[in-house]
Amino acid sequence: MTRLVHLSDLHFGKDRVDLIQPLLTALDLLRPDHVAISGDLTQRARRREYESARRFIDKIAAPVLCIPGNHDIPIHRPFTRFLWPFRHYRSHISRDLTPTVETPEMVMVGLNTVDRFRWQAGRLSASRLRRACSAMGAAPAHKLRVLVAHHPLEHPEGVSKKPIPGAAEALERLIGCGADLILSGHLHLWHAGEFAHRAGDRDQRNAIQLHAGTSLSSRVRGQPNDFNVIDISERSVAVARQSFNEESGSFETTETRQFNRASDISRS
DSSP, X not given: OEEEEEEOOOOBTSBOGGGHHHHHHHHHHHOOSEEEEESOOBSSOOHHHHHHHHHHHHTOSXXXXXXXXXXXXXXXXXXXXXXXXXXXXHHHTOSOSSOEEEOSSEEEEEEOOOOSSSTTTOOOOHHHHHHHHHHHHTSOTTSEEXXXXXXXXXXXXXXXXXXOTTHHHHHXXXXXXXXXXXXXXXXXXXXXXXXXXXXXXXXXXXXXXXXXXXXXXXXXXXXXXXXXXXXXXXXXXXXXXXXXXXXXXXXXXEEEEEEEXXXXXXXO
């Protein structure tokens, strides 16, 4: 079994300092094989925010795959954003904006959806999609293909924001390339399920979408700070939402979902 922890939207610079140690403690207890962070490590892409994010990542025992979010390029400095958007990210986090990790049971591929010109909306370019498809397609058929993107490719009901431009077409392509599980953030809300536009057609291959809320930010939008624990086995994908309990001061399991490897869903 492979245990994957999915964090998102840490927003150092707008983080709750009192949650950092409980989150690190939870990660130590869970002992994941890998940790995925789906963007927005910082609030304004400032150097000191990146330094805080780097210190946090260095305290995680497991290997970390990280991709940038829209807050990880400087919205408040347009000249820097246009010419060197990922300068601090590359310096403090990783030079690789589209990392790939492979284990005996999965391949995990990072998809960079950030755009310097469409700061909020993001972008799915042909070259980015082609690279993600190539990385997933090269994996042996028995491995679960996990895609990590900051912007969701489909929004749950009730979300007023529009999905990233070209999301529907990109989703069709990525599922066609073999994506089984797509991790995202950006919305600061939790969601787990099949992609809705395919859920009613059992003749079509589907994938699981899993949104994490914000793990550390004070901007929780009516939901608790949370993260996901994903246990991947030969036949199933088990998801447990870990939410921060203000009374106990710790992260606790609040929701679970069980998927089979054919992407059928059952609720617990």
